[in-house]
Amino acid sequence: QQQVKQSPQSLIVQKGGISIINCAYENTAFDYFPWYQQFPGKGPALLIAIRPDVSEKKEGRFTISFNKSAKQFSLHIMDSQPGDSATYFCAASSLGGSARQLTFGSGTQLTVLP
Amino acid sequence: DSGVTQTPKHLITATGQRVTLRCSPRSGDLSVYWYQQSLDQGLQFLIQYYNGEERAKGNILERFSAQQFPDLHSELNLSSLELGDSALYFCASSVGLGAGNTIYFGEGSWLTVV
Numbered sequence: 534q535q536q537v538k539q540s541p542q543s544l545i546v547q548k549g550g551i552s553i554i555n556c557a558y559e560n561t562a563f564d565y566f567p568w569y570q571q572f573p574g575k576g577p578a579l580l581i582a583i584r585p586d587v588s589e590k591k592e593g594r595f596t597i598s599f600n601k602s603a604k605q606f607s608l609h610i611m612d613s614q615p616g617d618s619a620t621y622f623c624a625a626s627s628l629g630g631s632a633r634q635l636t637f638g639s640g641t642q643l644t645v646l647p
Numbered sequence: 648d649s650g651v652t653q654t655p656k657h658l659i660t661a662t663g664q665r666v667t668l669r670c671s672p673r674s675g676d677l678s679v680y681w682y683q684q685s686l687d688q689g690l691q692f693l694i695q696y697y698n699g700e701e702r703a704k705g706n707i708l709e710r711f712s713a714q715q716f717p718d719l720h721s722e723l724n725l726s727s728l729e730l731g732d733s734a735l736y737f738c739a740s741s742v743g744l745g746a747g748n749t750i751y752f753g754e755g756s757w758l759t760v761v
Contacts, residue, residue: 565747567749567750569752574754575754575755576649576651576737576739576752576753576754576755577690577737577752578649578752579749579750579751582747582749584747622690626750628744628745632695632697632702632703632744633678633695633741633744633745633748634692634695634703634705635680635692635750636692637689637690637692638689639689640689640690
């Protein structure tokens with residue numbers, strides 16, 4: 534069964550600190566790893582994504598680190614801000630047959646204290 | 648605004664009833680996905696359509712069905728509703744099935760079964 538395990542379940546960080554969320558997967562067929570950000574009452578929105586042929590991708594304050602051999606990837610939020618307080622989901626995608634499926638982690642509720 | 652439109656935003660109905668959730672994908676997107684989000688189950692993939700054809704089924708109950716119409720909008724039908732069906736139902740869309748095709752989520756339809 535395709536699974537993506539995400540930790541921690543919740544995270545509290547001081548403003549200006551670094552937030553780190555980790556995910557692990559088992560299915561080596563996954564070929565795309567996005568992170569989604571979800572605010573209360575809203576749908577998940579793509580934050581940043583990486584493919585397995587790249588070990589790191591940075592967009593502004595957000596960085597994905599990818600370790601293919603360990604089948605792990607993580608999201609780093611530098612200089613965390615109160616506006617970053619949201620639920621973050623890692624996900625993994627694969628093309629199986631004629632369909633592309635996106636499997637989500639269980640989510641991390643991030644709170645950034647002012 | 649992701650460009651994915653879902654209606655209704657909120658719905659309250661009684662057990663045993665049937666409801667239909669509607670989704671209009673982003674302009675040009677051929678693939679539509681339905682997800683269910685609940686506190687205890689997280690984001691669960693239900694079903695995917697691509698250009699009118701069902702492509703993948705996830706954890707979708709037999710009481711639930713969906714279809715994608717020629718104009719690419721989709722409907723999720725939920726019947727014989729139970730209290731446990733109360734959840735946030737998301738529709739998402741993407742252009743195609745390739746890796747890196749961003750999957751955009753709507754803002755969801757809140758279903759409360761009483």
